[in-house]
Amino acid sequence: MWTAVLVTALGCYLLKLAGLSVPETVLDRPVVRRIADLIPVALLGALVAVQALSTGQDLTVDARLAGVGAGLVALLLKAPFLVVVAVAAVTTALLRLATG
Amino acid sequence: MADSLGVGLATGAYGVSFGAIAVTSGFSVWQTCALSLLVFTGASQFALVGVVAAGGAPLSGAVTALMLGSRNTLYGLKVASLLRLGGTRRLVAAQLLIDESTAMALKPADRRDAPLGFFTTGAAVFVLWNVATAVGALAGDVIGDPAAYGLDAAVPAAFLALVWPQLTGLNARMTAVAAAALALVLVPVTRPGVPVIAAAGVAMLSGALAARRSGTADEPSGTGVAS
Known part of the structure; x- marks a missing residue:
């Protein structure tokens, strides 16, 4: 576990430093810019799906999905970040309490 | 302030x-x-x-x-x-x-x-x-x-809230949905962790296609502000 912690720490620092050190002209290439903009979108999209709908290697539908759905409604209502997260957690917790 | x-x-x-x-x-x-x-x-x-x-x-x-x-x-x-x-x-x-x-x-x-x-x-x-x-x-x-x-639901909800401001154009939305779909398909057949990494491939494909379609014209894209 410590290896993963330190690899992440060193890698993330070097990624930040690289941004401050590399000439800005790298972004002049449209392909690089597009991909760079889309990587967080793809990873976050995948993380949402995997963490809401899977347990280990199994696809599962449980109270988490209701929580994330409630969070989505909060986003559509333009709720701030923390409200979205709180709504998701509270919905899931209450659903588990009710269905215990 | x-x-x-x-x-x-x-x-x-x-x-x-x-x-x-x-x-x-x-x-x-x-x-x-x-x-x-x-x-x-x-x-x-x-x-x-x-x-x-x-x-x-x-x-x-x-x-x-x-x-x-x-x-x-x-x-x-x-x-x-x-x-x-x-x-x-x-x-x-x-x-x-x-x-x-x-x-x-x-x-x-x-x-x-x-x-x-x-x-x-x-x-x-x-x-x-x-x-x-x-x-x-x-x-x-x-x-x-x-x-x-409900903390296990708070994490995906936080990721959803982080990606939300970045879903500004059709291209970004399709990338997010395709990445989520690919990850779910891979969940049963790969080791945990791999599906999310594989989703980066969707960004590369989608980015390359978008750049080819639009040449050098660049649409501004959102940069989410939240950690």
Whole structure:
């Protein structure tokens, strides 16, 4: 576990430093810019799906999905970040309490 | 000022949840605090913890975290010319380079104010984030099962809220949906952690196709501001 912690720490620092050190002209290439903009979108999209709908290697539908759905409604209502997260957690917790 | 207060509150609450979730996912209190001190970029930290919590190998969690961390490289490219850094200042600035400090550096109308916005915001968030993480990590040790509090739903909801402002065009929306679909298809047939890494391939394909379609014309795309 410590290896993963330190690899992440060193890698993330070097990624930040690289941004401050590399000439800005790298972004002049449209392909690089597009991909760079889309990587967080793809990873976050995948993380949402995997963490809401899977347990280990199994696809599962449980109270988490209701929580994330409630969070989505909060986003559509333009709720701030923390409200979205709180709504998701509270919905899931209450659903588990009710269905215990 | 209202902005700073908002950023501070959000950082504090987010940091406490990170600490609690990391500890309940199997990281020690020391490892959790080391992540916030050394990695210091929220989405990457949550990604590592999330992959490990789902049963993935810690190193595939680290790969996911690094890919998310590449976002900060772009921020660096954007702010480097505003901050006029050299030597030690650059090494310090690199650690403070995150969503919030970038937003504050890009905000002032007068470019000379950019370094002040960047360093004060970066330093304030750094302190708050680490104190909050420690509080959450120590609390996580005593609260027990995170599922009872719905914390396992809080993490995907946080990722959803992070990606939301970036879903500005059709291309971004399709990329997010395709990445989510690919990841779910891969869940039963690959080791935990791999589906999310594979989703980066969707970004590369989609980005390459979009660039080819539009030539050099560039649509502005959203840059989410939240860690």
